[in-house]
Amino acid sequence: xxxxxxxxxxxxxxxxxxxxxxxxxxxxxxxxxxxxxxxxxxxxxxxxxxxxxxxxxxxxxxxxxxxxxxxxxxxxxxxxxxxxxxxxxxxxxxxxxxxxxxxxxxxxxxxxxxx
Numbered sequence: 001x002x003x004x005x006x007x008x009x010x011x012x013x014x015x016x017x018x019x020x021x022x023x024x025x026x027x028x029x030x031x032x033x034x035x036x037x038x039x040x041x042x043x044x045x046x047x048x049x050x051x052x053x054x055x056x057x058x059x060x061x062x063x064x065x066x067x068x069x070x071x072x073x074x075x076x077x078x079x080x081x082x083x084x085x086x087x088x089x090x091x092x093x094x095x096x097x098x099x100x101x102x103x104x105x106x107x108x109x110x111x112x113x114x115x
Contacts (some may be wrong), residue, residue: 008115011048065097 072079072094079085085093 010046011050013046061101065101068097069094 072090076087076090079090080087
């Protein structure tokens with residue numbers, strides 16, 4: 001992407017150094033076997049610019065969904081009279097935001113598996 005971005009190989013490295021994360025399978029063992037994280041060393045982890053952009057993109061999408069969600073409630077009666085919408089039409093317009101997020105899960109899986 002840009003000249004300041006880290007390489008793809010760097011991004012595939014774990015964010016936490018060795019010994020800083022829970023032991024493999026620790027989350028599945030139960031309450032009595034929880035892993036305790038040691039104190040962070042000089043390099044506790046890395047932050048990549050691309051991840052901030054992805055966070056910004058998802059935040060903007062969630063904000064846009066919230067705008068759509070809050071728009072149709074106050075004007076529901078006006079929209080019914082002006083456009084001839086039924087209650088189902090207005091409910092479907094509101095639901096397009098959450099429906100639009102469903103393909104994101106498929107794309108996340110595809111990016112994880114195919115790169």
